[in-house]
Amino acid sequence: MNDAPKTTIGTITVAEPVFSCRNVDVYYGDKHAIKNVNIDIGRKQVLAMIGPSGCGKSTFLRCLNRMNDTIVGARVEGNITLDGQDIHDKQQDVVQLRARVGMVFQKPNPFPKSIYENVAYGPRIHGLAANRGELDEIVNQSLRRAGLWEEVKDRLNQPGTSLSGGQQQRLCIARTIAVNPEVILMDEPCSALDPIATARIEDLIDELRESYAICIVTHSMQQAARVSQRTAYFHLGDLVEVGDTNLIFTNPQAKLTEDYITGRFG
Amino acid sequence: MTPSILIISLLLLSFIAYQLGKARSLTVVGGARGIRNLHSLPGHYGLLTALWCGLPALLVVLVWLAVQDQVLIALISAQLPPEVRSLGSDQFVLFLNDLRNVVAGNIPASQVSPATAAAAAEYLRLQGVARLALTALAFALGIVAMLVVRGRIRADLRARNSVERVLEGLLFLCSLVAVLTTIGIILSVVFEATRFFGIVPAQEFLFGTKWSPQMAIRADQVGSSGAFGAVPLFAGTLLISAIAMLVAVPIGLFSAIYLAEYAPSKVRSVVKPLLEVLAGVPTVVYGFFAVTTVGPLLRTAGESMGLSVAGESALAAGLVMGIMIIPFVSSLADDMITAVPQSLRDGAYALGATRSETIKQVVLRAALPGIVGGVLLAISRAIGETMIVVMAAGLAANLTANPLEAVTTVTVQIVTLLVGDQEFDSPKTLAAFALGLVLFIVTLVLNVIALYVVRKYREQYE
Numbered sequence: 001m002n003d004a005p006k007t008t009i010g011t012i013t014v015a016e017p018v019f020s021c022r023n024v025d026v027y028y029g030d031k032h033a034i035k036n037v038n039i040d041i042g043r044k045q046v047l048a049m050i051g052p053s054g055c056g057k058s059t060f061l062r063c064l065n066r067m068n069d070t071i072v073g074a075r076v077e078g079n080i081t082l083d084g085q086d087i088h089d090k091q092q093d094v095v096q097l098r099a100r101v102g103m104v105f106q107k108p109n110p111f112p113k114s115i116y117e118n119v120a121y122g123p124r125i126h127g128l129a130a131n132r133g134e135l136d137e138i139v140n141q142s143l144r145r146a147g148l149w150e151e152v153k154d155r156l157n158q159p160g161t162s163l164s165g166g167q168q169q170r171l172c173i174a175r176t177i178a179v180n181p182e183v184i185l186m187d188e189p190c191s192a193l194d195p196i197a198t199a200r201i202e203d204l205i206d207e208l209r210e211s212y213a214i215c216i217v218t219h220s221m222q223q224a225a226r227v228s229q230r231t232a233y234f235h236l237g238d239l240v241e242v243g244d245t246n247l248i249f250t251n252p253q254a255k256l257t258e259d260y261i262t263g264r265f266g
Numbered sequence: 267m268t269p270s271i272l273i274i275s276l277l278l279l280s281f282i283a284y285q286l287g288k289a290r291s292l293t294v295v296g297g298a299r300g301i302r303n304l305h306s307l308p309g310h311y312g313l314l315t316a317l318w319c320g321l322p323a324l325l326v327v328l329v330w331l332a333v334q335d336q337v338l339i340a341l342i343s344a345q346l347p348p349e350v351r352s353l354g355s356d357q358f359v360l361f362l363n364d365l366r367n368v369v370a371g372n373i374p375a376s377q378v379s380p381a382t383a384a385a386a387a388e389y390l391r392l393q394g395v396a397r398l399a400l401t402a403l404a405f406a407l408g409i410v411a412m413l414v415v416r417g418r419i420r421a422d423l424r425a426r427n428s429v430e431r432v433l434e435g436l437l438f439l440c441s442l443v444a445v446l447t448t449i450g451i452i453l454s455v456v457f458e459a460t461r462f463f464g465i466v467p468a469q470e471f472l473f474g475t476k477w478s479p480q481m482a483i484r485a486d487q488v489g490s491s492g493a494f495g496a497v498p499l500f501a502g503t504l505l506i507s508a509i510a511m512l513v514a515v516p517i518g519l520f521s522a523i524y525l526a527e528y529a530p531s532k533v534r535s536v537v538k539p540l541l542e543v544l545a546g547v548p549t550v551v552y553g554f555f556a557v558t559t560v561g562p563l564l565r566t567a568g569e570s571m572g573l574s575v576a577g578e579s580a581l582a583a584g585l586v587m588g589i590m591i592i593p594f595v596s597s598l599a600d601d602m603i604t605a606v607p608q609s610l611r612d613g614a615y616a617l618g619a620t621r622s623e624t625i626k627q628v629v630l631r632a633a634l635p636g637i638v639g640g641v642l643l644a645i646s647r648a649i650g651e652t653m654i655v656v657m658a659a660g661l662a663a664n665l666t667a668n669p670l671e672a673v674t675t676v677t678v679q680i681v682t683l684l685v686g687d688q689e690f691d692s693p694k695t696l697a698a699f700a701l702g703l704v705l706f707i708v709t710l711v712l713n714v715i716a717l718y719v720v721r722k723y724r725e726q727y728e
Contacts (some may be wrong), residue, residue, distance in 0.1 A: 070615060072531075095618045103616035109609040112632040121627070122617040172613065179617055 009253045010243035014042035014230075018183055018213045019064060024078035026059050026068065033059045035237040036078075041183070046205060046214045048228030048245065050221060052265065055234040057217045061185050064215065065101040066094050083182075099126050102176035106188040108168035110160030110175075115152050118160040118171055119143060122179035138178055146174035147204050166197025173204065177212075184208065186216040190223065202227050221261055225249050233257045267401045269331055273324065276408060280320030283412040287315025290419045306426035314425040317432050319412035323404040330400055338392050342385050350381050365389065455706060458690075458699035465693045466494045471700060473497060477663035477674075479683060479694045494697055496704070498663040502673030506584045506659060507648040509669060513588025514648075515641055518595025525596070526603040527625050538600070545593035553657030556586035561658060564670075573670060578660035581669040587654050591644050598640030602633040635720045642716035646709040652677040676701045 017040035026034035034056045041047050041064075049057040059068070066087060068074040080087050087097055099122075110118050119139045122128075129135035139156075143149040148170045152163070160171055169189060176184055186205070190198040205214060205227045218224050224231055225245060232242040233256070241254040252258040259265055267275070291311035295303045304311075339362065343351070350361060361382060367373045368386035375383040419425075463471070474495020521541070525534050561582040568575030575581070606629050614624040630637070660672030661682060683698040690696070 065616060067612065067616060070612070095620055097618075098616055099618035103612075105609060105612060105616075107609055109607070109613040111610060111613065111628050112634075113627075121614075121619075125617070125619050125623050125627075175613075175617065 008038060008239045009241040009257075010248075012039050012239075012242055014040045014045075016043060017041055018043050018083060020081045020084075021063075022079045024060070024063060024076065024080060026056070026063060026077075027075045028059075028071070029073045033237055034063070037239045039232060039239060039242055041213055041215060042230065043213050044209060044211070045230060046209050046216060046228040048224035048231045049215065049217045049234060050219070050224050050231060050260070051234035051240075052260065053219075054236075056237045057232075057234045058187050060234070060239075061103075061187055061215055061217050064183070064185055065098050065103055067103065069094060099179050100181050101183045101185060102179060102181035103185040104169070104172050104176055104187070104189045107192050108165055108172050110163070110168050110171050113160060114157045115143075115160050115163070115171060116156040119174050119178045122175060126179060128179070142174040142178035143171075145177055145208070146170045147200060148174055164197070166193050166200060169193060169197070169201060170204065173201075173208075177208070181212065183213045183215065186214065188217050188219060191219065198223070221249070233260060235260070267397060269327065269397075272327060272397075272401055272404060276320055276323050276327070276404060279323075279405070279408050279412070280316040283319035283408070283416075284312040284316035286312075286412065286416055287419060288312030290315075290416050291425075294419055295421050300421075303421050305422050305424050306429075310425040310429050311419050311423070313429045314423075315412055315415045315419075317429065318415045319408045321432075322411060323408040326407060327400060327404050330396070334393070334396065338389055338396070341392060342388055345388070346385060347381055350385075369393075452706070455699050455703050458696055459703040461691070462693060462696035462700040465696065466700075470494060471496055471697075472704075475665055477679070479679070479697050492694060494693065496676070496701065498665040499674060499676045499679055499701065500704075501665055501667070502580065502659070502663070503649055503675040503677075505580050505667065505669060505673055506587060506655060506675055507645060509581060509584025510587035510591055510648045510651075511641070511645060513585055514591035514595050514644060517588075518592045518644075519599050519637065521592070522596040522599035522603060523625060523630075526600050527621070527629065538597075541593045541596055544589075545597070547590075549590065549651065549653035550657075552586050552590050553654045556582050556654055556658035560586055568670060575670045576660070576672040578658060578672045579670050580659060580673045583655050583659035584669065586658060587648055587651055590651070590654065591648060594647060595640060595644050598643070599633070599637050602636030602640065603629060605636070606632045635722070639716040639720040642712050642719070646712040646716075649712075650677065650705060650709055652681060656681055676705050680705075 019041035021037060021039050021041075024034055024037045025032065037060060049061065051057050062068045063076050063080060064082075064087075066076075068076055076088070082097070082100065085092060111121060113121070116139055119142050120129075120135055123135060123138050129138055140149065143152060148167060151167060152158075152171075155162075160168065163171060169192075173184075173189075190201050193201065202223065205216065208214060209229075216224075216227065228245045230242065231245045231248040233240045233248065233252075233254070235256050241248065241252060241257045243253075248257065249261060252261060288308045288311055291304055291308045292298060292300070295301065301308065342365075350358075353361060364373065364378050364382045365385050368375050368378055368382060369389050375386060378386075471494050474493065475497045476493040476495045477498050478493045480492055521537075525538055525541075529537065557578075561577055561579065564579060564582050564585075565575045565577060610628055610632055611624055614628045619628070655675045655678050659675060659678060661674050661678065662672045663674050663679075664671055666673060680698045680701050683694060683701075688695045
């Protein structure tokens with residue numbers, strides 16, 4: 001198999017990027033999971049990452065908040081900067097990094113705590129609230145912005161797991177924005193949800209874009225087209241093509257991208 | 267044929283039946299090529315034949331073996347000479363004992379009365395006849411069933427369904443054995459304990475503070491009144507269990523956290539098996555350890571600090587019992603912590619939680635019901651533990667909260683009461699059953715609470 005990295009087609013840079021990734025390689029033991037990826041991530045916009053299963057899009061997403069650190073045998077090489085600072089720098093505290101780069105997972109994973117405590121958890125560990133009143137305010141605001149407040153305001157003390165799947169995922173989003181991050185990473189956030197819950201999350205992503213940079217990994221090309229402004233297509237560890245979502249879906253430059261979005265494989 | 271040979275022969279017969287049934291099913295459809303026309307696999311037809319051949323015959327044999335003695339004794343009793351029949355019930359029991367001993371060959375027939383010898387001879391004669399009849403009946407039953415079933419094998423006979431129903435029934439019987447045994451144990455303990463409470467009032471037993479079960483065996487012996495206040499025993503059990511849990515819970519829990527969350531896989535692969543070895547050490551060995559090492563050690567340490575420590579102290583027994591329970595707590599807690607889904611840890615890490623924050627507030631929180639359940643199970647183990655306390659805690663029924671003194675526990679007293687010569691209608695012996703009943707109720711309640719806690723939190727968090 002040809003292991004040499006391919007050159008990415010399209011515009012990898014944006015003006016004033018929040019994340020800037022250069023020559024990123026990821027290895028799981030001997031497996032070369034991400035090959036020389038170069039991409040910028042812009043402020044106040046949604047970047048969708050698409051590609052067939054196992055293409056490395058989730059792996060790349062997990063590089064951005066160094067979640068790959070928790071996987072034994074994973075090794076990340078290359079240069080990733082957040083606001084110009086190298087995230088792998090020795091000065092960079094991974095806890096601080098993750099406070100600035102929030103993440104929402106594929107399966108809703110509320111903590112075994114009440115709805116209130118789920119949202120309050122991040123602000124508590126980072127000391128964001130000076131007193132109970134401020135904490136209440138943060139929880140209230142986060143739940144409102146996640147569009148969950150009206151549904152849960154009367155039962156904040158019930159366990160987070162008592163909510164439905166879609167509500168749980170919005171709770172996880174509320175939990176993430178309670179820490180007030182700059183970037184939100186979403187790893188297939190709707191794959192475990194029904195279409196109605198998915199639509200609510202997509203609306204929410206659209207609103208959140210006004211304040212945050214968002215990277216979303218998705219298997220649904222319709223979702224990528226609906227929520228994102230830029231799209232990156234990954235294939236077998238290569239970043240094949242990246243560009244404006246409109247362009248990618250109407251006029252893909254790379255053959256692989258075209259085959260994928262027209263449904264020839266994947 | 268003796269019963270054991272008979273049973274083995276029946277098994278052999280069933281094996282033959284299996285082969286016959288299997289061969290027959292193949293013949294019916296014209297050889298191996300026709301298997302697809304059979305409703306079930308040939309083996310099912312074989313099993314069906316074997317089960318019909320073996321089970322009813324075995325059942326007859328087992329039922330007869332269970333009732334044989336009573337039937338034979340009843341038959342013999344009916345034809346005993348009148349002077350034997352007019353014996354009192356106690357004497358008659360003795361007569362039957364002699365009879366059984368002669369039959370079993372423990373006593374030569376020349377050493378007993380002619381009446382007994384005659385009865386024994388009659389017993390043996392009847393037994394011989396019965397065995398012959400039983401052998402004939404069992405074989406007839408087996409062979410007839412085998413032939414009938416073999417004759418009824420057709421391609422569309424649903425052999426698999428029947429065989430599976432029988433197997434299901436056998437599995438059910440196996441599960442019933444455990445339940446029935448438990449019920450039997452409870453009944454026997456309750457029955458004896460009731461007799462005890464008939465002699466000693468329950469309040470005195472449960473709330474009395476003096477324990478000295480030295481009942482005289484004969485009424486004219488001195489010191490024939492015993493005191494059966496079990497409070498010192500309960501207090502001792504509680505004290506030792508508390509010390510044990512103080513040792514076992516923190517150490518077990520923390521080692522589980524280390525092993526599950528922090529330890530590199532190399533350390534884990536060495537330490538975990540070692541901890542489990544600790545669980546396999548016989549409790550007697552822990553007892554040695556308590557008596558020969560920990561006890562003297564505590565004594566010396568106590569003397570150097572100006573404290574007087576008894577040679578057999580609650581502290582020594584509790585410490586060693588705690589060590590014994592560590593692997594129990596740690597392996598249960600380790601299982602619970604490892605069972606917490608990685609996604610929860612990821613969620614906490616992604617919010618910027620440190621490792622210890624994640625463990626304290628998310629992982630342990632999620633594992634809590636399981637850990638609490640495990641600790642409660644460990645407590646009921648500590649309460650029921652016998653060998654260590656027998657060796658290391660002593661026999662003195664002191665009512666004290668001082669861990670440096672000797673205390674005694676419920677289990678130790680049960681052992682002491684039941685060791686040696688005993689009489690099953692003296693309160694001294696019966697007290698053991700009352701203690702056993704209390705022990706059983708306490709551990710039962712603990713287990714029920716443990717299950718309840720686990721279930722309640724599971725409902726909420728999973």
